[in-house]
Structures are given as structure tokens and as C-alpha cells.
Amino acid sequence: MRRGVRIQNLGGARAVILHRPHPVVQALTRQLAAIGLQVSSCWPELEPGALAADFVFFDADMGHDGQFPWKAGDPPMPMIALIGSEAPGRIEWSLQAGAHAQLLKPIGDSGAYSALLIARSAFDAHRALSAEIADLRQRIEARQTVVQAVARLAARGKDESAAYAQLRQLAMAWRISIEEAASRIVAGREGPDDRRDHR
Structure with missing residues (x-):
């Protein structure tokens, strides 16, 4: 059974187009405004308010490293690459920059809506996976700490x-989780009374 995808209402969302002045910007702005998005454009760097944007469209042809004020490949919003050249190097760069979807140039009268939805879905899936991985790493570290604490107690x-x-x-006794207690023991934060009472 296929799971349904919830289609978001994009009206009122904010999009920033990072692209040099060009008819591409005008055509894309028309599409996005028709969908109900608030649109601004800038070049060659993102405007300060772009961090509050819901979507960023960026020029994959003229883009370069260091153009975004966040860690490469980890944008805080969905990113859509505007691609004119399908040269492998440019496509690879756009993926490394964090593109969640793409829109091919020249931009016509359609394509933006599906790119927005695909980018939002890919971004949400990436965020959920990253959170799951972080949780698993934390649990593994907590287990390792428990093992270290047990080994330290066993050494007595x-x-x-x-x-x-x-x-x-x-x-x-401390009214904390086993993992927190293990962390205390490994860090040597038991009080003298604790050591004496629990030998």
C-alpha cells in the first residue's frame, strides 16, 4: 500500500533566488508569485534575511564554494538548483552544495511548483534521517559509557x-538515568560518600 504524500499549501512562503540579473529570474519570479510565494533575488551572495527563507533557488552554472553562509551540503532550508549546463562537474557541485531538486534553464511557465514540492520532501526526509542517525550515535555512545562505568566499578x-x-x-540513589550515572562514574564525579557506600 502506498503511503500518501501531504501536499503543502505554499502560499505565503518566502523564496530567495540567488542568480545574477537575467530573464531566468523574471520567469521564475512570475511562477513563484502565481503560486503565492513572496520572492526576492540577490547576487552574488545571499542577502542577510535569506536565512529566514523557506526555499532558496540558486544558479548552479555560476555558483561557487563559500557562497552560502552554512556548512556545505547542510542548508537550513530546501535548495533548488537552476541548471543550464548539464556538465557533470556543475551537477556534482550543485549536489555538494545541498540541492534537493533542480529546475532546468531556460525557465518557462511551469516546473517551479513540482520543484518546490520535491525539494521540501527531500529536505524533510534528509532532516529526519539526520535526526535518526544523531539519536543512534547518542545511544551507542551512552552504551559505551555504561560499559566503561561497569568496568570501572568491576575494577573495585x-x-x-x-x-x-x-x-x-x-x-x-541519584535519581537520574543509568546512562547519566554511568557518565558521572566515567568522569569521576562520584562523591567520596558514594564510593564508600556502594563498594
């Missing part, structure tokens, strides 16, 4: 299961 003359039980007792 206990077997592993007794050391883990002691870690649980400490977490309950």
Missing part, C-alpha cells in the same frame, strides 16, 4: 553483574 573487586547492579543502585 566485583563481577560484571554486581557492578551493573551497583550502577543501577547509584542511578536510583
